[in-house]
Amino acid sequence: MVFRASILTLYPEMFPGPLGTSLAGRALQRGDWTLETTFIREFGEGRHRLVDDTPAGGSPGMVLRADVLARAIDAASPEDDPRPRLLMSPRGRPLTQGFVRDLAGGEGAVIVCGRFEGVDERVIEGRGLIEVSIGDYILSGGEMAALVLLDAVVRLLPGVMGNSSSGETESFENGLLEHPHYTRPALWEGRTIPPVLTSGDHGAVERWRRAEAERLTRERRPDLWSRFSNRDD
């Protein structure tokens, strides 16, 4: 089973974009995942293929029309499509490594990229869109957010990253931020590598890494730290 991504966008030329290079790009070429774009404008109204209109109730900006978007969704994703239908949206559930992992274990995703002030609420309900946010800031469109989500998912797909992606110590995988890394040269601008890392004592290395991961999480992410220290495993 190959992960299938379908993107609905007004800017199909933004895909695969950066996902056409490096790990994700090679995986795409190998056929480890597929990417398909649907140009929302093709489902627009009338000769001018209109996709947006002014907000009901008045306010500046434009809103993506429910009927237009629904036609595009129905063309990209049949009713019995097993893939989740996502809408990139600052109001959505925050994208987390856990959610990324769930997606990577599934058959793919249908991803709607919003533009303007957003999309008509009725299409979110009518097509069961799950709103997903990549953080508390406003982008000009959902395309970059979709690229971020797919980058995070694709690197977890079987065969894409070899052994390093499943690393249990990677930030968030065990509820902690990752420990610091060092490599040669042993001495750089007067800075040394913590001696424990070159001691050859694997147990001591593991304990040091664990302590550093906990310290960094406590200092930088009190939110993660309180969840971690209250965990019941």
Ligand code: SAH
């Ligand atoms: N008026 C909206 C923002 C619209 S931004 C509001 O205040 O909530 C235009 C589009 O960019 C959105 O429809 C969404 O698809 C995308 N977008 C903006 N910020 C995002 C974020 N943090 N995460 C995911 N998508 C985002």
